[in-house]
Amino acid sequence: MEIRLRELRERKFLTQDELAERTGMTRANISRLENGLQRPRISTVRKLATALGVEPDDLIVWEVGDHEAKKAAA
Numbered sequence: 904m905e906i907r908l909r910e911l912r913e914r915k916f917l918t919q920d921e922l923a924e925r926t927g928m929t930r931a932n933i934s935r936l937e938n939g940l941q942r943p944r945i946s947t948v949r950k951l952a953t954a955l956g957v958e959p960d961d962l963i964v965w966e967v968g969d970h971e972a973k974k975a976a977a
Contacts, residue, residue, distance in 0.1 A: 909937040925954035
């Protein structure tokens with residue numbers, strides 16, 4: 904699972920610092936998530952989605968093998 908954090912953050916014209924403030928996370932956490940160095944928990948995805956005004960599913964880039972996992976989670 905990968906997330907589209909940078910793309911959505913930039914569409915909202917937010918800096919990493921601004922998003923960090925909105926979520927209560929650190930700028931370093933935002934940076935690690937954007938660079939794929941850290942995988943987010945579901946609670947983090949929800950928090951980020953709320954701060955960006957999108958649905959959690961809009962943040963997630965599902966990979967081919969993830970389709971079955973997504974169906975099973977529904």
